[in-house]
Amino acid sequence: MSTTTPDTAATGPLLRRAVDLDAADPLASYRELFIGTDTDLSYLDGNSLGRPLKRTVTDVGNFIQDEWGGRLIRGWDEEWLHLPQVIGDQLGRTVLGAAPGQTIIADSTTVVLYKLIRAGLAAVTDPARTEIVLDTENFPTDRYLVEGIAREEGLTLRWIDADPASGVSLEQVRSATGPATAVVVLSQIAYRSGYLADLPGITSAVHDAGALVVWDLCHSAGSVEIALDDANVDFAAGCTYKYLNGGPGSPAFAYVNARHLDGLNQPIWGWMGRKDAFEMAAGYEPAAGIRGFLSGTPAIFGMLAMRGTLDLLEEVGMTAVREKSRLLTAFAVQLHDAWLAPAGVTLATPRDPEQRGSHITVDHPAFREMTATLWEQDVIPDFRAPHGIRIGLSPLSTSFTELYRGMAAIRRLLASA
Numbered sequence: 001m002s003t004t005t006p007d008t009a010a011t012g013p014l015l016r017r018a019v020d021l022d023a024a025d026p027l028a029s030y031r032e033l034f035i036g037t038d039t040d041l042s043y044l045d046g047n048s049l050g051r052p053l054k055r056t057v058t059d060v061g062n063f064i065q066d067e068w069g070g071r072l073i074r075g076w077d078e079e080w081l082h083l084p085q086v087i088g089d090q091l092g093r094t095v096l097g098a099a100p101g102q103t104i105i106a107d108s109t110t111v112v113l114y115k116l117i118r119a120g121l122a123a124v125t126d127p128a129r130t131e132i133v134l135d136t137e138n139f140p141t142d143r144y145l146v147e148g149i150a151r152e153e154g155l156t157l158r159w160i161d162a163d164p165a166s167g168v169s170l171e172q173v174r175s176a177t178g179p180a181t182a183v184v185v186l187s188q189i190a191y192r193s194g195y196l197a198d199l200p201g202i203t204s205a206v207h208d209a210g211a212l213v214v215w216d217l218c219h220s221a222g223s224v225e226i227a228l229d230d231a232n233v234d235f236a237a238g239c240t241y242k243y244l245n246g247g248p249g250s251p252a253f254a255y256v257n258a259r260h261l262d263g264l265n266q267p268i269w270g271w272m273g274r275k276d277a278f279e280m281a282a283g284y285e286p287a288a289g290i291r292g293f294l295s296g297t298p299a300i301f302g303m304l305a306m307r308g309t310l311d312l313l314e315e316v317g318m319t320a321v322r323e324k325s326r327l328l329t330a331f332a333v334q335l336h337d338a339w340l341a342p343a344g345v346t347l348a349t350p351r352d353p354e355q356r357g358s359h360i361t362v363d364h365p366a367f368r369e370m371t372a373t374l375w376e377q378d379v380i381p382d383f384r385a386p387h388g389i390r391i392g393l394s395p396l397s398t399s400f401t402e403l404y405r406g407m408a409a410i411r412r413l414l415a416s417a
């Protein structure tokens with residue numbers, strides 16, 4: 001049809017570029033370790049739910065057979081009770097830039113954030129600090145939690161009006177914080193635009209204002225290099241089912257800087273977070289260290305799958321992962337410019353790779369309906385209201401030709417719309 005000539009012209013060099021990028025990719029062979037990568041399906045949503053590793057089938061099977069089935073209740077004493085901290089430390093070391101004893105696997109991100117924000121508020125002693133700072137582009141759960149906590153505690157919300165196509169700047173944080181600020185709650189990577197905030201700069205600006213910061217790392221854990229200890233971050237939380245491939249509903253992680261652990265005051269007092277849990281004694285006294293952050297029985301099953309990804313990340317290092325992520329998003333932007341922009345699509349993600357994480361968002365009024373058609377064609381990005389498609393690029397499991405195929409499908413549908 002009328003688009004045949006430009007299409008053919010565009011396809012050649014860009015397809016060659018995809019093939020060349022795959023050939024030069026030092027992480028290319030890791031893709032085969034994931035289930036389903038031997039098909040033509042284009043998975044562009046690893047930022048929402050990572051693919052499973054093939055070894056997860058064996059790991060989970062062995063756990064059922066040998067540990068759950070074989071050790072039965074003895075498993076708790078022998079290993080399971082320690083897993084939240086053991087895996088937390090591995091995550092801290094490999095992904096978060098956190099020394100041991102500050103990271104734990106627990107609950108969901110929503111619940112962990114609630115506990116951390118309340119713990120942060122409890123650590124603020126100055127009664128003049130009555131404000132929580134947050135931004136309009138933060139993930140819904142973060143905004144709702146802060147709204148609920150402000151109501152519970154009689155605090156005031158101070159909203160930063162963030163640019164939907166980028167995110168919260170250092171200057172905005174500087175002007176929103178001051179002697180009335182108690183806690184600041186932000187995401188390191190904006191879930192919609194993919195904007196990568198200046199975590200070290202913002203953290204020190206918050207400290208300069210005499211306040212504490214809680215970072216949501218859901219879209220950054222496993223996709224960008226993070227140095228929580230170096231940045232002197234107070235508190236952080238994140239998901240393990242996104243770039244850490246923990247599986248649907250795998251538990252979250254919490255990081256509490258060592259300087260806040262003594263006297264940590266989290267609001268959900270449960271037996272698992274108590275000193276000597278099995279004494280079942282009267283009255284609550286928190287366990288020492290990060291263990292005092294626990295509330296109820298840890299979700300052991302949900303922690304098994306992420307260990308495979310942590311082993312891989314430990315092997316390849318976050319620097320290599322981040323480098324591939326930069327190349328993937330740069331190629332996605334290149335394909336957007338060549339194919340989608342001429343069809344009226346706009347890029348809702350920063351163009352500077354240093355200012356974005358591992359996904360890009362493209363906007364077009366037809367995308368809401370088009371997403372269902374893409375899914376039927378085994379091209380799987382996700383839709384984010386009002387009219388964005390997110391192209392999520394999980395560095396260990398996504399290839400450049402897979403991205404090429406997905407973007408080509410979007411281009412074809414736009415041409416026939």
Ligand SMILES: *Cc1c(COP(=O)(O)O)cnc(C)c1O
Nearest residue numbers: 108109110139141187191216218
């Ligand atoms: C995915 C995501 C969440 C999800 O929280 P859950 O409690 O796991 O549902 C929270 N915050 C951000 C920024 C996210 O991207």
